[in-house]
Amino acid sequence: MPYYINDGKLEENLLPFLMESVHQGISVIDKDLNMVFINRAACKMLDLPISVIKKNPSLQAIFRFNAERGDYGTGDIEEQVAERMDLTRRFIAHEIERERPDGRIIRIQGNPIGEAGFVTIYTDVTEQRTYEANLEAIQYELELKLENSVREVRYNRDLLVNAINAIDDGLIVFDEHNNLVLANIRMQKLYPSLRRHLARNSHISKIEGFQVPCSTEEYDNNGKKRFSKESKLHDDCWYRIEQSATVNGGKIITYSDISAYKEQTGKLQEHTNQLVKLLQKEINLSDTQREFVSMASHEFKTPLAIIDSNAQRIQRRIDNMPKERLAERVSNIRDSVERMQYLINRFMDFSSDEIAGIKVEAKTQKFRSTLEKLCHLHLEMQDHTVMEWNLDALPDLASFDQNLLDQCLSNILSNAIKYSDQNAPIHVVGKRDKRYLKIEVHDQGVGIPKPELSKIFNKYYRASTSSGIAGTGIGLNFTQMALKEQGGHIEVESVVGEGSCFTIFLPASIAIDTAQTEKASESLTQLSKSTEKIAS
Known part of the structure; x- marks a missing residue:
C-alpha cells in the first residue's frame, strides 16, 4: 500500500501512536489464530485483561476466558469455544453487533489480511443505538398522536354539527368580516331567509330583519367582551340574546327563549320568599332543639355520674355503712338531683347563640370547701382516677353562683379525666392575686395542638386529638x-402528648375575708344594742 513519510524516525513510532490514539478498538491475529496485536481501546470494550493475553495469546484461550466468565451465556464451555474457533478459521469478512453483559453494544468489523491473518475493528455504538431507539420511539409516538388528533378532529366536527343542531337555542356565527358562517336549525326557523344567505356567506347587513344585539356589556371568564339583552321578537316570544367574540375576531350569537321564564319569575319569587321564611323558621327551631339536647346530654353527665357512683357505694355497703356516711351519700345524690333541676330551668332560658340574660344567683357561701367537695366527688366517680388538690390559697367564703361554678369546674375536671390515661395524676391548684381568684386544673392527657387553642372554646368545636x-x-x-356572666374567664395552655392546664379566673372582689365578716357582725351587734337603748 503506497504512503508518504519524509521522516524515517517518525515511521518507527507512528503505528503504536496511531493504535493508542484512536477511540476504536483494533486487534490482529495471525494465520495460526494467535493474537499478535490489540490496543487498549479494544481491551477496554471487551473487558479483556492484558495479563490474560500475555499469559496465552492464542485466540482459543481468549475465547475460553470469555466463556468461563459467562460472556457467551449458559451452555457447554468447550462447545462455545469450538463454535467460535470454527467461524474464525474461515477468515471471512464480517460486520456484526454484540451486546456485552454490561449492556454496551459493540460493533465488530472483521477483514482478512490476505493469508497473513485477520484484523478486527471494535466500535462502541451504545449511545448511537440508544439515540436511534429513542428517535424511533418519538417518531412512533408523534405519528400515533397525529393519527389520534386527526381522528378526534373528525369526531369532534361531526359531534359539533349534531350538537349545534340539537340544542334548543338559536345559534348563528359570523367571521371577522361579519360574513355569515353558520346558523343552526333553530335559528333558521326563526329567520327562514338564513338558508339562502348561508349559501352566499352574506354580510350581516344583508340579512333581512336581523340585528346584532348591543345592550348590556359584560365580560366572560377569559376577560373577553360579551353583549346581552332581552327582547321580544316577531314571533311574539321573549329571547335572551347574547353575543361573544371568537378567537379569530368573529362573533357567536345565541337566542334563548325565555318566555316561560318571564311568566314564571314572579310566581317563583313569591314562592321562594315564602319558602325562605318557613325554612328559616325550621332552622331556628332545629337549632334550638339541637342546642337543648346537646347541652342537656353534656351537662347531665356529671350529676348522673355522681348519683350513680354514690348509689353503687350504698348498694355495695348498705348493710354495714355508718349512718353518717349513708347520710353523706344521700346528700350527694340529692345535691345532684337539685343540680339537674337547676340545669333544666337554666336550659329553658338558654338561647341558641348565647347564655347572656340568665340571672346569676350569687350569694355569700362557702367557697373553698365547695370546690374541695366537687374534686372529691369526681375522684370517687371512677376507680382509676388519681386527683390531688391544694386550694388553701383560696378564701373560705365568697359571693358566687354555686350551680354555675360547679358546672364550670365539673366540665374541666370531667375533660381532664376523660382525655387522660388511667392513673395519670390530675392536679387542682388554687391561687389568688389582687385581681383574680384562680383555679388551675393540670392533666397529663392527649393535649391540644397549638393552632387549635384559639378555637377550643367555640361551640361544637373539638380538637383533632x-x-x-x-x-x-x-x-x-x-x-x-x-364564667363571663360571673365576671370571669377561662384560659388554656397545652402541649400535644404532654397535657393541658385550664385556668378559671374569677374576680377577686367576690372573696369575703373572715376579718371583714367578723367586723360586719360586730357592727350589726353594736347597732342592735344602740337601737335597743334608744327604744328604752
Missing part, C-alpha cells in the same frame, strides 16, 4: 359563657 373519644364540643363553650 379528641378523635375516637365521645363528646359534644359544647362543655368548654358553656363554661366560657357562664
Whole structure:
C-alpha cells in the first residue's frame, strides 16, 4: 500500500501512536489464530485483561476466558469455544453487533489480511443505538398522536354539527368580516331567509330583519367582551340574546327563549320568599332543639355520674355503712338531683347563640370547701382516677353562683379525666392575686395542638386529638359563657402528648375575708344594742 513519510524516525513510532490514539478498538491475529496485536481501546470494550493475553495469546484461550466468565451465556464451555474457533478459521469478512453483559453494544468489523491473518475493528455504538431507539420511539409516538388528533378532529366536527343542531337555542356565527358562517336549525326557523344567505356567506347587513344585539356589556371568564339583552321578537316570544367574540375576531350569537321564564319569575319569587321564611323558621327551631339536647346530654353527665357512683357505694355497703356516711351519700345524690333541676330551668332560658340574660344567683357561701367537695366527688366517680388538690390559697367564703361554678369546674375536671390515661395524676391548684381568684386544673392527657387553642372554646368545636373519644364540643363553650356572666374567664395552655392546664379566673372582689365578716357582725351587734337603748 503506497504512503508518504519524509521522516524515517517518525515511521518507527507512528503505528503504536496511531493504535493508542484512536477511540476504536483494533486487534490482529495471525494465520495460526494467535493474537499478535490489540490496543487498549479494544481491551477496554471487551473487558479483556492484558495479563490474560500475555499469559496465552492464542485466540482459543481468549475465547475460553470469555466463556468461563459467562460472556457467551449458559451452555457447554468447550462447545462455545469450538463454535467460535470454527467461524474464525474461515477468515471471512464480517460486520456484526454484540451486546456485552454490561449492556454496551459493540460493533465488530472483521477483514482478512490476505493469508497473513485477520484484523478486527471494535466500535462502541451504545449511545448511537440508544439515540436511534429513542428517535424511533418519538417518531412512533408523534405519528400515533397525529393519527389520534386527526381522528378526534373528525369526531369532534361531526359531534359539533349534531350538537349545534340539537340544542334548543338559536345559534348563528359570523367571521371577522361579519360574513355569515353558520346558523343552526333553530335559528333558521326563526329567520327562514338564513338558508339562502348561508349559501352566499352574506354580510350581516344583508340579512333581512336581523340585528346584532348591543345592550348590556359584560365580560366572560377569559376577560373577553360579551353583549346581552332581552327582547321580544316577531314571533311574539321573549329571547335572551347574547353575543361573544371568537378567537379569530368573529362573533357567536345565541337566542334563548325565555318566555316561560318571564311568566314564571314572579310566581317563583313569591314562592321562594315564602319558602325562605318557613325554612328559616325550621332552622331556628332545629337549632334550638339541637342546642337543648346537646347541652342537656353534656351537662347531665356529671350529676348522673355522681348519683350513680354514690348509689353503687350504698348498694355495695348498705348493710354495714355508718349512718353518717349513708347520710353523706344521700346528700350527694340529692345535691345532684337539685343540680339537674337547676340545669333544666337554666336550659329553658338558654338561647341558641348565647347564655347572656340568665340571672346569676350569687350569694355569700362557702367557697373553698365547695370546690374541695366537687374534686372529691369526681375522684370517687371512677376507680382509676388519681386527683390531688391544694386550694388553701383560696378564701373560705365568697359571693358566687354555686350551680354555675360547679358546672364550670365539673366540665374541666370531667375533660381532664376523660382525655387522660388511667392513673395519670390530675392536679387542682388554687391561687389568688389582687385581681383574680384562680383555679388551675393540670392533666397529663392527649393535649391540644397549638393552632387549635384559639378555637377550643367555640361551640361544637373539638380538637383533632379528641378523635375516637365521645363528646359534644359544647362543655368548654358553656363554661366560657357562664364564667363571663360571673365576671370571669377561662384560659388554656397545652402541649400535644404532654397535657393541658385550664385556668378559671374569677374576680377577686367576690372573696369575703373572715376579718371583714367578723367586723360586719360586730357592727350589726353594736347597732342592735344602740337601737335597743334608744327604744328604752
